[in-house]
Amino acid sequence: MTFLSDKALGRLHGSEAPDLSGTRFTLCELIARGGMGAVYVAEDEKLSRRVALKVLDTLDANGDLTARLTREARILAQLEHPGIVPVHDVGALPDGRVYYTMKLVRGCRLDKHVAQLDSLPQRLRLFLRVCDAVAFAHARGVVHRDLKPANIMIGSFGEVLVMDWGLAKIWGEREVTVGEKIFISSPKAEPENPSTESTVITGRGTVMGTPGYMSPEQARGDTQEIDLRSDIFSLGTLLTFIAAGGVQGKSPALPRALLAISVKATAENPSARYANVSQLAGDLSLYLDGLPVSVYSENFFERFGRFFKRHQAAILLITAYLIMRVLVLFFFHR
């Protein structure tokens, strides 16, 4: 396996801006560059608005990349959900490269946003919104296969958007292979930007995902075994990342019930994981509501602690009432 840095990847891809003449768009600036293409800010001249334009980085001789990008746009078009970035248009540049435009999301990436949130419940509620979007995609038969902090954006108004569906798979659909190359950016190679985990795409369509977030079956290249539970594994690692406050690789001292949820989601064996995202989100909601979760049996003290935390105000008020009653009885007794 070959490891290349983001800079090296950029050089391999070339940095020529695409020629948008003949389209309704004017190029503004480069936002990001991935394994397959680049995303630019473009001005839609007809509607006078800015959009994000994703275009293949290179001319595609055999049509595989074109098919993949078109497929990505079609998948996105099927996923109309507030948590999934909407696609506007698909087209081809004068040089034949395929592009599609989507809503331009202004905001910041999940990893940066999470680091600013001090409250664990606040961070977990954010995660639940990611689960909503992924559950919706699963209900439409789409597996994302590349869920990671870098692919989740938090908009200016707090909206949570799951991005980059380039590796998405529709159940029962034949894999589209990309070539013989492997593009990986090792997080160690970019210490100043540890969250630029790049997607791994292999030629035979065997390994797709991001090291650290992809499921064991993805890492093995076992494409037949990849289903929604692979996304659940990625969500489990994402949950640990979010719970840790956006610190990657750190094993945080999580509450046991929360840790049990994470462990269940990231089980080595897919059948040992949650069967669907709703179950994972359900357990997390129970945890947030101070209720027992399905994957952790608590002892008496933990149960009492949770009960106290859940009914803290009532317990304190009733205790105050009783103490006051006893005091009145003893000191104001007539």
Add this chain to the structure above:
Amino acid sequence: MNKILIGVLLGALLGAIDGATAWFTPSVRGMIVGIVFGSTMKGLIAGVAAGIFARKINSVPLGILFGLGVGFLLAFLVALKQHGYYFEIILPGSIVGMIVGWATQRYGHVAAAMQRG
């Protein structure tokens, strides 16, 4: 169950219990029925007020504070009428108000008409 109903039921129940504790004060034991009735009515009024407040403002700390205020005011008026027993009446009355204020914020739903409005 809506918030006002929760306020009414809990206010009445806690008011009745609070009034019944007068039994431990021998000097007023003879008036226990009147005290329980008055205390229940006081709890009812506090419950309705806390319930209406909870329908309009969704905040547990403010709900508790409002309950404290209403409980204190009603208990003070009762104590004023009794010409005494200020601590015995005002302290529990205020805490009962706080409990009702908390409960109306924590439980019960806002009526659909209120949500639309």
